[in-house]
Amino acid sequence: MNKQEHILALLQHGDSFFPSGAVSFSWGLEMLKQDDFVSSKHDVESFLTNQLAERWAPFDRVVLAHTFDQSDAIDDVIKIDRLVECMTLPTELREGSKRLGAALCSTYAKLGVAKAEQYQQLIFDDAALGHLSVTQALIWKAIGLDKNSVLTLSAYNFCVAIFGAALRLGLVGHIDCQNSLTKVRTLISDYIALPVTDIENIHAFTPNADIASMRHENTGTRLFAN
Numbered sequence: 001m002n003k004q005e006h007i008l009a010l011l012q013h014g015d016s017f018f019p020s021g022a023v024s025f026s027w028g029l030e031m032l033k034q035d036d037f038v039s040s041k042h043d044v045e046s047f048l049t050n051q052l053a054e055r056w057a058p059f060d061r062v063v064l065a066h067t068f069d070q071s072d073a074i075d076d077v078i079k080i081d082r083l084v085e086c087m088t089l090p091t092e093l094r095e096g097s098k099r100l101g102a103a104l105c106s107t108y109a110k111l112g113v114a115k116a117e118q119y120q121q122l123i124f125d126d127a128a129l130g131h132l133s134v135t136q137a138l139i140w141k142a143i144g145l146d147k148n149s150v151l152t153l154s155a156y157n158f159c160v161a162i163f164g165a166a167l168r169l170g171l172v173g174h175i176d177c178q179n180s181l182t183k184v185r186t187l188i189s190d191y192i193a194l195p196v197t198d199i200e201n202i203h204a205f206t207p208n209a210d211i212a213s214m215r216h217e218n219t220g221t222r223l224f225a226n
Helices: 003-014 029-034 041-069 074-087 091-110 114-124 132-142 147-168 174-193 207-216
Strands: none
Touching: 003 147, 029 041, 029 147, 029 207, 041 074, 041 132, 041 147, 041 174, 041 207, 074 114, 074 132, 091 114, 091 132, 091 207, 114 132, 132 147, 147 174
């Protein structure tokens, strides 16, 4: 894949038009809105930057990097997948991650990506769990993206998912989303440049979102799956 094709691949797979299934998830934002904990554009930005700092950077980014490096050693990838399961405590976030990972495998399997078909079968056979960050790294490497691009695409998709949920919840407008995406670009770049720790050191600390997700599954009316 030459440089121009690489750019086009990033545009294609980072586009909200791509059927990733992420539009069904708010990652706790819906419940936080109901609790009036998040009620403005500033609150949404604070929520996102906290998620990037305390979840994506020390957890998902590390999982992505190690899965990318171990993608040809499928047993090691499955171990990482199981570690993500153990370290994701809220049920809705844990199940949401697996649902999104399975959806990603399904989409790319239909597009003829052999690695996606292989991991999808492992999920069907209960040999693998299919958490989102694991499937992202496996599949995006298989389609020819380098590690930096995989990390960038993951962070960007996460931000778009959060802002998309905030938009549907009426917390922000389209221009707000674009301004906020511009603001977080430097932050994402800084996190991507950080050294990658050992996989055993993954951690996250997002108690507000975690508690909101736990409470969300017991609400009667909801727009999102978590």
